[in-house]
Amino acid sequence: MVDEEKQEILIDVKNLKLAYGTGDDSILALEDINLKIRRGEFLCVLGPSGCGKSTLLKTMAGYIKPTEGNCLMQGEAIEGPDWHRGVVFQSSTLYPWMSVKDNVEFGPKMRGLPAEEIEEIRAYFLEQVKLAGFGDKFIFELSGGMKQRVALARVLANYPQVILMDEPFGALDALTRNNMQNLIRNIWKDNNTTIFFITHDVDEALCLGTRIVVMSKRPGTILKEFNVGFTHQIFEHNSKDVVYKEDYFDIKNEILDLINSQIEE
Numbered sequence: 192m193v194d195e196e197k198q199e200i201l202i203d204v205k206n207l208k209l210a211y212g213t214g215d216d217s218i219l220a221l222e223d224i225n226l227k228i229r230r231g232e233f234l235c236v237l238g239p240s241g242c243g244k245s246t247l248l249k250t251m252a253g254y255i256k257p258t259e260g261n262c263l264m265q266g267e268a269i270e271g272p273d274w275h276r277g278v279v280f281q282s283s284t285l286y287p288w289m290s291v292k293d294n295v296e297f298g299p300k301m302r303g304l305p306a307e308e309i310e311e312i313r314a315y316f317l318e319q320v321k322l323a324g325f326g327d328k329f330i331f332e333l334s335g336g337m338k339q340r341v342a343l344a345r346v347l348a349n350y351p352q353v354i355l356m357d358e359p360f361g362a363l364d365a366l367t368r369n370n371m372q373n374l375i376r377n378i379w380k381d382n383n384t385t386i387f388f389i390t391h392d393v394d395e396a397l398c399l400g401t402r403i404v405v406m407s408k409r410p411g412t413i414l415k416e417f418n419v420g421f422t423h424q425i426f427e428h429n430s431k432d433v434v435y436k437e438d439y440f441d442i443k444n445e446i447l448d449l450i451n452s453q454i455e456e
């Protein structure tokens with residue numbers, strides 16, 4: 192297994208505090224967050240509703256600025272959105288008036304790549320998300336799962352250093368969700384990419400992540416981190432039987448207890 196400590200740090204969140212607004216009406220969303228995202232990790236974030244998970248993602252994406260502390264990408268302060276950090280939300284933010292093809296080609300076109308390369312990239316990533324042959328469809332013609340696959344292909348087409356995903360499968364039915372989990376696990380491995388993934392589903396985090404971060408209720412702080420290897424075991428055994436093992440149950444129960452302790456208090 193890769194020695195994670197030696198992997199390059201892509202995103203470094205240092206002493207982050209994030210408050211919305213100022214004065215008496217301000218809402219303190221995050222406090223004292225310290226988090227490093229290393230190249231090749233699949234980092235899953237769990238925490239009670241409203242604890243600041245999306246706020247953390249938006250800060251790393253460059254959509255909002257830290258109130259205090261820093262958010263660095265490869266040592267440089269994150270000043271705004273950037274192709275190097277691809278973002279996928281729960282509801283797709285695709286351009287509905289464009290075809291699947293045009294959505295996926297949008298980024299490479301904006302970056303001024305030659306036409307041939309754009310075509311190759313589009314074909315490659317549509318194949319990877321299992322949408323080859325759907326290029327000419329319009330977004331409004333697609334199911335929820337297909338839209339999320341286009342959103343993923345559109346982000347992948349920019350070869351981002353890290354993909355930030357905010358409950359990307361939260362609105363999908365159970366079967367589609369399971370298929371999407373298998374898809375993202377394979378894409379993560381095949382592309383050797385780095386993923387930051389917010390979810391409410393502990394099983395989803397355990398079956399995908401190489402590390403799981405559990406956050407406290409608002410103001411969100413990091414309560415505990417877990418290094419987990421179930422996603423690797425799923426590859427090794429080509430099966431999800433790990434979910435019936437004792438160590439899986441133990442970690443799952445510990446995480447559930449942690450999250451519940453934040454809801455019940």
Ligand SMILES: Nc1ncnc2c1ncn2[C@@H]1O[C@H](COP(=O)(O)OP(=O)(O)OP(=O)(O)O)[C@@H](O)[C@H]1O
Nearest residue numbers: 211218220238239240241242243244245246247409
């Ligand atoms: N633009 C905003 N202005 C003011 N308050 C905000 C804003 N965005 C979020 N908040 C507040 O900040 C806190 C954290 O919100 P955030 O969406 O980051 O939580 P979350 O953990 O992602 O929630 P959920 O799991 O329900 O999606 C919440 O109390 C929320 O109401």
